[in-house]
Amino acid sequence: MFARALHDVLQRLDNAARQASRPTPDLLAVSKLQSATAVSQLAQAGQRAFGENYVQEALAKQAELVGLPLEWHLIGHLQSNKAREAAEHFDWVQTVDREKLVLALARYRRDDQSPLNVLIQVNIDDETSKHGCRPEQAAGLAAAIADQPRLRLRGLMAIPAPVPDDARRRAAFARMRQLFESLRATHSDIDTLSMGMSDDCELAIAEGATMVRVGTALFGQRAAKAGAPDR
Numbered sequence: 001m002f003a004r005a006l007h008d009v010l011q012r013l014d015n016a017a018r019q020a021s022r023p024t025p026d027l028l029a030v031s032k033l034q035s036a037t038a039v040s041q042l043a044q045a046g047q048r049a050f051g052e053n054y055v056q057e058a059l060a061k062q063a064e065l066v067g068l069p070l071e072w073h074l075i076g077h078l079q080s081n082k083a084r085e086a087a088e089h090f091d092w093v094q095t096v097d098r099e100k101l102v103l104a105l106a107r108y109r110r111d112d113q114s115p116l117n118v119l120i121q122v123n124i125d126d127e128t129s130k131h132g133c134r135p136e137q138a139a140g141l142a143a144a145i146a147d148q149p150r151l152r153l154r155g156l157m158a159i160p161a162p163v164p165d166d167a168r169r170r171a172a173f174a175r176m177r178q179l180f181e182s183l184r185a186t187h188s189d190i191d192t193l194s195m196g197m198s199d200d201c202e203l204a205i206a207e208g209a210t211m212v213r214v215g216t217a218l219f220g221q222r223a224a225k226a227g228a229p230d231r
């Protein structure tokens with residue numbers, strides 16, 4: 001059922017990458033507030049990596065889909081009291097923004113699991129959001145993550161302010177790429193810059209996104225979740 005939408009999104013990513021002379025980014029399908037059935041249909045169409053915002057919702061879906069070889073990314077704000085479930089049940093956590101969370105995730109990632117892939121969420125321009133570290137804090141957090149054998153630092157993630165002005169959004173993506181490059185001078189094996197969503201992934205790709213997180217363009221509109229804004 002979602003094969004056509006997936007094909008169209010992959011085409012968009014290819015076109016944007018070609019125009020920018022950059023490699024095609026990885027696609028993370030954002031399945032928050034979508035059913036397990038929808039996830040399994042997209043998986044049948046060939047999509048493997050899925051992003052979820054809410055830990056409990058993700059665990060329920062994972063339970064319905066056990067056996068499918070999917071890769072789960074947490075992309076919503078993570079409270080410390082959910083760190084254990086996040087560490088045990090996700091392959092990636094993209095929203096690490098404070099040292100307390102680094103320590104909690106490292107403590108709870110089990111020894112029989114491969115290291116948890118971690119992105120540092122940076123608040124690049126959105127004064128209205130409490131989430132994400134300040135750009136100047138990223139290097140310190142990266143050092144703290146690199147110290148933890150149960151965690152693997154993969155790069156940076158951002159959700160720029162949803163301003164209508166393309167030039168401003170693009171400037172925020174460009175600042176993220178600069179931060180990513182400067183971090184790579186110290187952490188040479190980081191490989192992931194996660195930015196861009198359904199309506200701005202082309203801008204993000206033009207500025208060097210290696211992973212885009214797309215929900216609406218794949219699944220259609222989400223049902224609203226009371227009391228839980230999605231950004």
Ligand SMILES: *Cc1c(COP(=O)(O)O)cnc(C)c1O
Nearest residue numbers: 030075197198213214215216230
């Ligand atoms: C919901 C969400 C997305 C996807 O947004 P769409 O506009 O539906 O593509 C991407 N990233 C994060 C962090 C989200 O919460």
